[in-house]
Amino acid sequence: MNAYLEQRALKISTAMTLLVASLGVAFGLLSGSRSILFDGVFSTIDAAMSLLALFVSRLVMKESSQRFQLGYWHFEPMVAALNGSILLLLCFYAFLNAISGLMEGGRELAFDVAIGYAVIVCAACYGMFFFERRLNRRARSEFVRIDTQGWLMAALITSALLVAFIAALLMQDTALAAWTPYVDSALLAVLTLCFMPVPIGIVRRAMGEIMMIAPPALDAEVHASMVPVMRRDGLLEYSSHVAKSGRVHTIEIHLLTTPEFARDAGVARLDEIREEIASRLSIPGEQRWFTLSFTAERRWL
Incomplete structure (x- = not known):
């Protein structure tokens, strides 16, 4: 993994997320659109999480310390779980807000301003x-991969x-004009439902790592690697944990x-x-x- 490219990507992404978040809040208030305002708040929280991810990304590159003797790797899934949990709660709250808006009869909004926001x-x-x-493709970073998925989701939903918004603008002078107040709340409901799979997936993967669930692919790879090794004379069986x-x-x-294994070759055979x-x-x-590790006693397996 290229740490420099990861840092560069996260810095640029954070700056762009803050810009998009500012536009979302500003245009949401100007147009009266809850869906745009939600998009802006979502981006604001995402930017905060990107800054936290950037901090952790720098932290894990450091050498282990006396206090954290195994390094800082375990902070990565913890940050991902926090990120996904906050975004999931936001989506749930916004969905309830959308349903409430539909039940109250919707609200009018400035579609021309909303269209300008969506284009930008x-x-x-x-x-x-x-x-x-x-x-x-060069950085091979999990943080950047998650961030890339987030940008694609944001692009598709916008x-x-x-x-x-264009369809609603065209409806204003037709027989369907009475339905235009419901457009924003309906969009917010759809928007939140489309966003929810992203934080759910992030939380699911992060919790799997926090609970140290063995990755099936890695487990299978380790067992496959041991097949030719176990053909050596003197090796009886093994246990593995991933x-x-x-x-x-x-x-x-x-x-x-x-008990006699590698008695003549010594440590060189073990390193081999x-x-x-x-x-x-x-x-x-x-x-x-x-x-x-090597042992001649089964109880140490």
């Missing part, structure tokens, strides 16, 4: 999506807002050997096996915590 934000969101997607926390993958393997296993793992060395 669409351009910004699509631009950031393509920029970050291209950059993350596009839907643009189409809806977990993922942020960008670090923890891999522990305990090998049961005969360690190198053989490591060479078959796809996780880069800087993103894994790999521990291999």
